[in-house]
Amino acid sequence: MITANDLKTKGITCLEESLANKTEDIITVRGKECFVVMKIEQYRYLREMELEAALFEARQDKASGRFSQDTIDQHVDDIFPQ
Numbered sequence: 130m131i132t133a134n135d136l137k138t139k140g141i142t143c144l145e146e147s148l149a150n151k152t153e154d155i156i157t158v159r160g161k162e163c164f165v166v167m168k169i170e171q172y173r174y175l176r177e178m179e180l181e182a183a184l185f186e187a188r189q190d191k192a193s194g195r196f197s198q199d200t201i202d203q204h205v206d207d208i209f210p211q
Contacts, residue, residue: 130154130155130156130157130162131143131144131147131154131155131156131157131166132156132157132158133156133157133158133159133163136156144166147166148166148167148168152167152168152170152171153165153166153167153168153171154166154167
């Protein structure tokens with residue numbers, strides 16, 4: 130784990146050292162886990178997996194008929210009736 134104080138005093142060097150042998154780490158503030166820092170490759174991988182999951186879900190919805198062919202305005206009115 131990286132403390133906020135380490136980050137404050139060491140700067141980017143602290144992150145580089147922490148991520149030298151792992152893809153992500155947690156930053157703590159006053160002993161509480163608050164943030165996650167990761168290598169850009171890990172972020173891109175996770176983002177790609179998130180998009181793949183969304184695409185899979187959309188395909189599942191379409192295959193099971195859980196979709197609408199309404200206009201955007203009709204859809205918004207259905208979600209937020211006045």
